Amino acid sequence: MSKLDKRDEIARAALELIAGHGFHGAPMAMIADRAGVGAGTIYRYFENKDVLINELYRDLEERIYPTILDGYVPEKPIRERFLHLGAALLRYFIGNPLDFRYLEQFHNSPYGVEYRRDKILGENEGCDVFRELFEEGITQQVMKEFPLVILFALSFGPLLAVARDHILGFITLEEMLIAQTVEACWDAIHK
Amino acid sequence: MSKLDKRDEIARAALELIAGHGFHGAPMAMIADRAGVGAGTIYRYFENKDVLINELYRDLEERIYPTILDGYVPEKPIRERFLHLGAALLRYFIGNPLDFRYLEQFHNSPYGVEYRRDKILGENEGCDVFRELFEEGITQQVMKEFPLVILFALSFGPLLAVARDHILGFITLEEMLIAQTVEACWDAIHK
Amino acid sequence: MSKLDKRDEIARAALELIAGHGFHGAPMAMIADRAGVGAGTIYRYFENKDVLINELYRDLEERIYPTILDGYVPEKPIRERFLHLGAALLRYFIGNPLDFRYLEQFHNSPYGVEYRRDKILGENEGCDVFRELFEEGITQQVMKEFPLVILFALSFGPLLAVARDHILGFITLEEMLIAQTVEACWDAIHK
Amino acid sequence: MSKLDKRDEIARAALELIAGHGFHGAPMAMIADRAGVGAGTIYRYFENKDVLINELYRDLEERIYPTILDGYVPEKPIRERFLHLGAALLRYFIGNPLDFRYLEQFHNSPYGVEYRRDKILGENEGCDVFRELFEEGITQQVMKEFPLVILFALSFGPLLAVARDHILGFITLEEMLIAQTVEACWDAIHK
DNA sequence: GATGAATGAGCGTTCATTCAT
DNA sequence: CATGAATGAACGCTCATTCAT
Numbered sequence: 001m002s003k004l005d006k007r008d009e010i011a012r013a014a015l016e017l018i019a020g021h022g023f024h025g026a027p028m029a030m031i032a033d034r035a036g037v038g039a040g041t042i043y044r045y046f047e048n049k050d051v052l053i054n055e056l057y058r059d060l061e062e063r064i065y066p067t068i069l070d071g072y073v074p075e076k077p078i079r080e081r082f083l084h085l086g087a088a089l090l091r092y093f094i095g096n097p098l099d100f101r102y103l104e105q106f107h108n109s110p111y112g113v114e115y116r117r118d119k120i121l122g123e124n125e126g127c128d129v130f131r132e133l134f135e136e137g138i139t140q141q142v143m144k145e146f147p148l149v150i151l152f153a154l155s156f157g158p159l160l161a162v163a164r165d166h167i168l169g170f171i172t173l174e175e176m177l178i179a180q181t182v183e184a185c186w187d188a189i190h191k
Numbered sequence: 192m193s194k195l196d197k198r199d200e201i202a203r204a205a206l207e208l209i210a211g212h213g214f215h216g217a218p219m220a221m222i223a224d225r226a227g228v229g230a231g232t233i234y235r236y237f238e239n240k241d242v243l244i245n246e247l248y249r250d251l252e253e254r255i256y257p258t259i260l261d262g263y264v265p266e267k268p269i270r271e272r273f274l275h276l277g278a279a280l281l282r283y284f285i286g287n288p289l290d291f292r293y294l295e296q297f298h299n300s301p302y303g304v305e306y307r308r309d310k311i312l313g314e315n316e317g318c319d320v321f322r323e324l325f326e327e328g329i330t331q332q333v334m335k336e337f338p339l340v341i342l343f344a345l346s347f348g349p350l351l352a353v354a355r356d357h358i359l360g361f362i363t364l365e366e367m368l369i370a371q372t373v374e375a376c377w378d379a380i381h382k
Numbered sequence: 383m384s385k386l387d388k389r390d391e392i393a394r395a396a397l398e399l400i401a402g403h404g405f406h407g408a409p410m411a412m413i414a415d416r417a418g419v420g421a422g423t424i425y426r427y428f429e430n431k432d433v434l435i436n437e438l439y440r441d442l443e444e445r446i447y448p449t450i451l452d453g454y455v456p457e458k459p460i461r462e463r464f465l466h467l468g469a470a471l472l473r474y475f476i477g478n479p480l481d482f483r484y485l486e487q488f489h490n491s492p493y494g495v496e497y498r499r500d501k502i503l504g505e506n507e508g509c510d511v512f513r514e515l516f517e518e519g520i521t522q523q524v525m526k527e528f529p530l531v532i533l534f535a536l537s538f539g540p541l542l543a544v545a546r547d548h549i550l551g552f553i554t555l556e557e558m559l560i561a562q563t564v565e566a567c568w569d570a571i572h573k
Numbered sequence: 574m575s576k577l578d579k580r581d582e583i584a585r586a587a588l589e590l591i592a593g594h595g596f597h598g599a600p601m602a603m604i605a606d607r608a609g610v611g612a613g614t615i616y617r618y619f620e621n622k623d624v625l626i627n628e629l630y631r632d633l634e635e636r637i638y639p640t641i642l643d644g645y646v647p648e649k650p651i652r653e654r655f656l657h658l659g660a661a662l663l664r665y666f667i668g669n670p671l672d673f674r675y676l677e678q679f680h681n682s683p684y685g686v687e688y689r690r691d692k693i694l695g696e697n698e699g700c701d702v703f704r705e706l707f708e709e710g711i712t713q714q715v716m717k718e719f720p721l722v723i724l725f726a727l728s729f730g731p732l733l734a735v736a737r738d739h740i741l742g743f744i745t746l747e748e749m750l751i752a753q754t755v756e757a758c759w760d761a762i763h764k
Numbered sequence: 765g766a767t768g769a770a771t772g773a774g775c776g777t778t779c780a781t782t783c784a785t
Numbered sequence: 786c787a788t789g790a791a792t793g794a795a796c797g798c799t800c801a802t803t804c805a806t
Contacts, residue, residue, distance in 0.1 A: 552690075
C-alpha cells in the first residue's frame, strides 16, 4: 500500500465511522482497525483527531466543488445557474451519502461553527460560486434584497433537509422531485 | 425542594450545559453540580443519560407548542396561519437560544434521527399543526403538491438556519426581517 | 476505609513506587493497584499526576521538619545546633529510606528545580532553620563568609550523598559515623 | 559521514536532548532527527535506548578524566593535588553544562545506581585518581580516617551541588569562589 | 548499511453508572 | 430518598522498536 493509499484508507475509514456514528462514536482505535492500520499509524498522517476531522472536511469540499461546477455556465441566466447548482448539490449528496452525513456532523459541531465564523467574518473562499451568484442576483434585481446569510439559509436549508430525509429513507428523491425542490428554493429567493 | 422542582432543576442544568457544550461536554457530574443535587440523584429521575436527553427534548417540545399556538386562529387563511407559525417559531428560537441550541444538538445526533424515524414512519404526533396545515394547503390547492417531508424541509430548513445564524451572531434578526424571511418560505411552498 | 485513610493509602503507594522506580516507573494504574483502589479514584484526591507528585513532597517536608526540630534548642551555640540538625536529618533519612529516595527523585527533576527556584528567588520558607542558622553563623563570624547557596551545598551535599550510600547499602552508618560525618561538614563551613 | 562520525553525531544529539529534557523527554525519533539520521539507524550503533544511555555515560567519563588530570602532578602534596582535582572538576562542569546535566540525570536514575553498585562492590575503575588520593591521604594521616565512601561524599557532594546551582543560575561561580569552595571541601576531609 | 513508516502496548485521564451510607 | 465516593472501561495519544525497501 503506498503512502497516499494509506492516508486515503484512514480518511475513508474515519469518514465512514464519523458519518455513521458521529465524532465520539468513532474512536481512533476503531478508525485504525477499519483502515487496517495500527492505532499509532493515524498520527503519521494526521497530527491529532481534530486535525483529522478538519482535513476530512477540506477533502470533502474539494470533492464537491468540481462536481457541482461541472456543466456550470456563468453566462447563463441567474435562475438557470441557481437551478443547476442546487440540483447538482442535491445529486451529489444523494450519490455520496457518507459525504453528506459527515458534512452534517461537521457543520453541527464546534468545528463547523468555527469554520463558518472564519468564512463569514473573514474573506470568503470556497462558497464563492454561490456568493457571487447571490450578489449578482441582487444587483440584477432578480433576487430579494436579503442579507447573504439569509439567501444562503433559504437555499441550503431546504436542500440539506431533503438530502437528509432522502438518505435516512424518509423520502425517495428522483430527478423530477429534485428539480421541483430546487425550483421551490428559487421561488423563495427570487423577486 | 419538592420532587418536581428537583427534576426540573436537573433538566434545566442539563439543557444549559448540553446547549452550550454538546452532549459530551456535559458530564452527569457537572449536570448534578449545576442542579445542586448529588450525582446519583439524577438517576432517581432519569434512568440514564440517554433517557435524560430524550426527556429533555420532549419537555422542550411541550414548551414550544403552546407558545407558537398562542394567537393561532385555525379559521384564518392558510397563508396567514403559516406566517404566524413561522414567525412565532423563529421568535421562540431567538428568545430561547438554549432551547434552540439543544434542539439542534438533538436533531443532529443519533437521538434525533431515531426520533424522527419514529415520528414519520409511525403515527405522527407533535408536529400536527404543521402537518394539518400542509395537508389542508394541498387539498385547497394553495400549496405545491409536494410530499409532506419536502414541505417541512422547505419551511423548517430555512427557519432553523436563520435562527442558528442569529444565535451565533452572524446576523441580527428584527421583526421586519423575521416577517420577510417567513414570507420567503411561504413563496417556496405556495402554488 | 475513611476518606483520609484512602488519601494516605494512595500517597503511600505512590511514594513507595516512585521512590523505587522513579516517576515514570510508577504509572497511575500501578499506584492505584498498590493502594487497593480503582484507577479513577486517585483523581478524587489529586487533580493529576503532577499535583500528586508535588503534594507528596509537601507531605514529606511536613514530616521531616518536626522530626529534626525535636530537641533543637535555639539558645545553644551555633556549632551544636548545626550538629544537631545535621545528625537529625541523617537519622531521618536512614530511618525513612523511602522518604529519602523520593526526595532525591523530586529534587533531581523539573519538579524539584522549579521548586528550588521558587524557594531561592522568592522569600524563603521551610528551610528557615538552616537559613537562619547560616545567617547567624556569618554574622557571628563563626562561619565562612560564603553565599548561602554554597553553605547549603557544603552541608547538604555530603549529607545527602552519605544517606544515599547508606540506603543503597554501600556503607552502614551508625551513630558514631553519623556524628563524625556531620562534624566533617561543620569543618567545611566553620571559620 | 563516516561510521564513527555518525555514532558521535547520535551520541551528541542524545546527550543534548537528555541533558535538557531528561530521559523521557528525549524520544529516539527526536534524537535521530537532531543527529540527522534515520530512526532505525540509531540501532545499528546502540543496541537499544538503555545501552545508548550507558555508553553516553562512559563517553562522558572518558572526556572528563583527561581534562581534570591535565596539570595533575602526583608528586605534589596531597592537599594541592586535591585542590587541583576539585577545581578542575568544577571548572569542567561549569564549562560543559550539558555534560554535567547528563551526569546528574544518569546518577539519579536506576542506571546510575546500578553503575555505582558495580563500581563500589566490584573492582574499582575510573575514579582511581581520587581513590588513590584518599587512600594515600589516610595513610599519610593528613585525612580523616573515614571509609572511602564518606570521603567521596564529603568531596563530591558539595562540588556537584554548587555546580548544579551555578548551571541553574542560582549563583555565579568565578575562580575565587571555586577555589574557596574546594578549600572548604578540603577542610571537611583533612585531619 | 541506512531508512523511516508502521506498530501496539502502555500512558494519563475522563465519566456514566453503582451502591454503601 | 439522597448522596457522592468509587469504579474501571474507554479514550486520545506517545514512542521504543522492527523490518520491508
